[in-house]
Amino acid sequence: MxxxxxxxxxxxxxxxxxxxxxxxxxxxxxxxxxxxxxxxxxxxxxxxxxxxxxxxxxxxxxxxTELGKRLALQTIRKHRLWEVFLVDKLHFAWDEVHEVAEQLEHIQSPLLIERLDAYLNYPKFDPHGDPIPDAYGDVRTRPRCALNEMDIDQSGQIVAVKDSSAAFLRYLDKVGAYIGARIKILDKVEFDGSIEILVDQKKTLFMSKDVASNILVLQS
Amino acid sequence: MxxxxxxxxxxxxxxxxxxxxxxxxxxxxxxxxxxxxxxxxxxxxxxxxxxxxxxxxxxxxxxxTELGKRLALQTIRKHRLWEVFLVDKLHFAWDEVHEVAEQLEHIQSPLLIERLDAYLNYPKFDPHGDPIPDAYGDVRTRPRCALNEMDIDQSGQIVAVKDSSAAFLRYLDKVGAYIGARIKILDKVEFDGSIEILVDQKKTLFMSKDVASNILVLQS
DNA sequence: AAATAATATTAGATAAAGCTAAAAAATATA
DNA sequence: TATATTTTTTAGCTTTATCTAATATTATTT
Incomplete structure (x- = not known):
């Protein structure tokens, strides 16, 4: 096919x-x-x-169809592996990788992807925290919830972003929210849904509901 | 353009x-x-x-035209850098890289090529010994001659191959002729132009004129 | 120089992927 | 239910890159 x-x-x-x-x-x-x-x-x-x-x-x-799903996951696998390559090896910023990966994902060579996967040490997630399907199209998903849906005093770890646009990612870079950061909800404003969080037990951060809804957290 | x-x-x-x-x-x-x-x-x-x-x-x-030359050299640069990547980093054999590099060379991203070049440590030659043009399209060529044109007792070093087909490259692998090998002409058969060479002062090798004409040597 | 052969170009089709404008079907509203 | 709106599809056209068959041009031989 x-x-x-x-x-x-x-x-x-x-x-x-x-x-x-x-x-x-x-x-x-x-x-x-x-x-x-x-x-x-x-x-x-x-x-x-x-x-x-x-x-x-x-x-x-x-x-x-099942066939369609398998093929789509193959393409997604390639896209995400290339993103890891660009960030880990070529030191691209996470907001610079999408367009290039859009092109690279269409390169046809099973051997290339096999070798790339090995070279990158079989990564399980891409730079935006999205899971990388394995060669058979199996995806291991982690339970995760949007940051804006958490309650006061709950804590967790940022594991992914929903919006991967350069603008959003650069904003996160600027305020110091990154994948892997440990966070705790300090306050929630009823009126507009904006929140205040503690990042890595050091820094507090205010963010709008819109921003928070695009950050995915693994609760702890 | x-x-x-x-x-x-x-x-x-x-x-x-x-x-x-x-x-x-x-x-x-x-x-x-x-x-x-x-x-x-x-x-x-x-x-x-x-x-x-x-x-x-x-x-x-x-x-x-000059413009055409510049653009062609850009594509050749990309092709050869990707070949180096495939061989040096992903451990492709030198006869496996061509088709994949044919695809990769069309990826459009100046940043990608810049970073790739740096990552590979600014290589000057690809796995077949062909020179890699720099970002401005300048190519540094080495003086080199076909192995079949050398005379008895002359010596040198294999620096490139003319034919990069998988069949030819695998043949070279099999007989132990590789880029960088030091060679010396031991004998030339007038009749068919076939030759006998000493490789790395250890091994003697017979090859047809056809094969020899596709091996390029830097004379010493 | 005329005839023949080789090489190069044009004409006309096809296939992929897109578009606009018009028509058809499904959904929502009065 | 009938009408209006939205959504989806079709019809017909455009561009890119192919192809085959026919034609034009250049080169080679008698």
């Missing part, structure tokens, strides 16, 4: 949208996700249906 | 053929080099002419 670069990108988008727990993935959602027009999406859905990576009935909706 | 992947491949082929010292590069040569049909080449030459990376007058011939 060979997919083109465009097909891989659509399938990845569909996989991500499917995982977000929504009832079903709409043509418009996909168009928004990959910055294209709904008309182009319709066309592609037909093609992906023919290739049996999704089940598709027009006007009805779609469902990703 | 932005080139598509296909355009980069054509330009690279044109650059390589131009460097081979031939009077001029023919449509058929290019078609053979990149495994396509002459009709497709004609089409592409027109496009490359419009982009001013070659000077092109139909039926007359073509000449690569």
């Amino acid at each position: 060979e997919l083109t670069t465009a097909e891989e990108n659509y399938l990845k988008a569909i996989y991500h949208l499917s995982e977000e727990g929504k009832k079903s993935v709409s043509t418009n959602d996909i168009a928004a996700q990959i910055q294209t027009k709904p008309a182009s999406v319709s066309d592609m859905l037909r093609k992906l249906g023919e290739k049996e990576v999704i089940q598709y009935r027009k006007y009805y909706g779609l469902q990703i | 932005e080139l598509t992947t296909a355009e980069e491949n054509y330009l690279k082929a044109i650059y390589h053929l131009s460097e081979e010292g031939k009077k001029s590069v023919s449509t058929n040569d290019i078609a053979a080099q990149i495994q396509t049909k002459p009709a497709s080449v004609s089409d592409m030459l027109r496009k490359l002419g419009e982009k001013e990376v070659i000077q092109y007058r139909k039926y007359y011939g073509l000449q690569i």
